[in-house]
Amino acid sequence: DGGITQSPKYLFRKEGQNVTLSCEQNLNHDAMYWYRQDPGQGLRLIYYSQIVNDFQKGDIAEGYSVSREKKESFPLTVTSAQKNPTAFYLCASSIGLRTDTQYFGPGTRLTVL
Amino acid sequence: RKEVEQDPGPFNVPEGATVAFNCTYSNSASQSFFWYRQDCRKEPKLLMSVYSSGNEDGRFTAQLNRASQYISLLIRDSKLSDSATYLCVVVYSSASKIIFGSGTRLSIRP
Numbered sequence: 001d002g003g004i005t006q007s008p009k010y011l012f013r014k015e016g017q018n019v020t021l022s023c024e025q026n027l028n029h030d031a032m033y034w035y036r037q038d039p040g041q042g043l044r045l046i047y048y049s050q051i052v053n054d055f056q057k058g059d060i061a062e063g064y065s066v067s068r069e070k071k072e073s074f075p076l077t078v079t080s081a082q083k084n085p086t087a088f089y090l091c092a093s094s095i096g097l098r099t100d101t102q103y104f105g106p107g108t109r110l111t112v113l
Numbered sequence: 114r115k116e117v118e119q120d121p122g123p124f125n126v127p128e129g130a131t132v133a134f135n136c137t138y139s140n141s142a143s144q145s146f147f148w149y150r151q152d153c154r155k156e157p158k159l160l161m162s163v164y165s166s167g168n169e170d171g172r173f174t175a176q177l178n179r180a181s182q183y184i185s186l187l188i189r190d191s192k193l194s195d196s197a198t199y200l201c202v203v204v205y206s207s208a209s210k211i212i213f214g215s216g217t218r219l220s221i222r223p
Contacts, residue, residue: 035213040121040215041215042117042200042212042213042214042215042216043157043200043213044213045211088154090156090157101147101159101162102159102211103159104156104157104158105156106155106156107155107156109154
């Protein structure tokens with residue numbers, strides 16, 4: 001079955017630690033995205049990637065980093081520089097960049113203790 | 114003013130009712146519009162695209178009003194399973210920009 005997966009589903013982190021969230025897709029999509037969602041709010045774009053080895057900052061990139069070494073994978077690292085990292089993180093992919101329908105993974109809920 | 118605004122709700126309506134909500138956008142250059150549905154603590158899923166001429170999918174009807182810069186979603190004969198948050202999405206293709214609204218919560222009661 002084609003789809004997009006994220007792991008882990010729940011993640012707990014101590015303050016000052018970096019943590020990496022996984023996102024994998026087998027839809028053969030070129031574009032991938034990372035969003036953050038806080039309670040009662042919409043999605044805010046962190047980073048996006050149009051193609052392998054290329055990625056761009058979104059609206060709230062500070063404190064985050066990404067890599068796109070493979071078409072299928074777009075991991076997100078939440079660094080200790082991110083002041084308020086507790087949130088629901090959603091990864092998405094689309095055939096093309098941002099104008100096509102996006103397919104979302106199930107999300108990772110990060111809590112900083 | 115936010116680029117995309119939605120009434121947060123919650124809209125609480127009885128089963129079988131018709132409910133409609135709007136989403137306004139501020140940039141007239143926006144080109145593509147979508148409605149996503151998000152269940153509690155789950156990922157958003159595409160409900161329907163919104164076309165200029167309006168489009169219908171079963172009990173759901175989406176409309177676009179470019180003059181007034183809003184899109185709407187109408188749900189007829191609402192079911193308990195329609196309870197969710199509905200997110201509108203506006204895409205500015207020229208700027209490769211996609212903006213999600215904060216969502217409208219809908220609760221259908223028996």
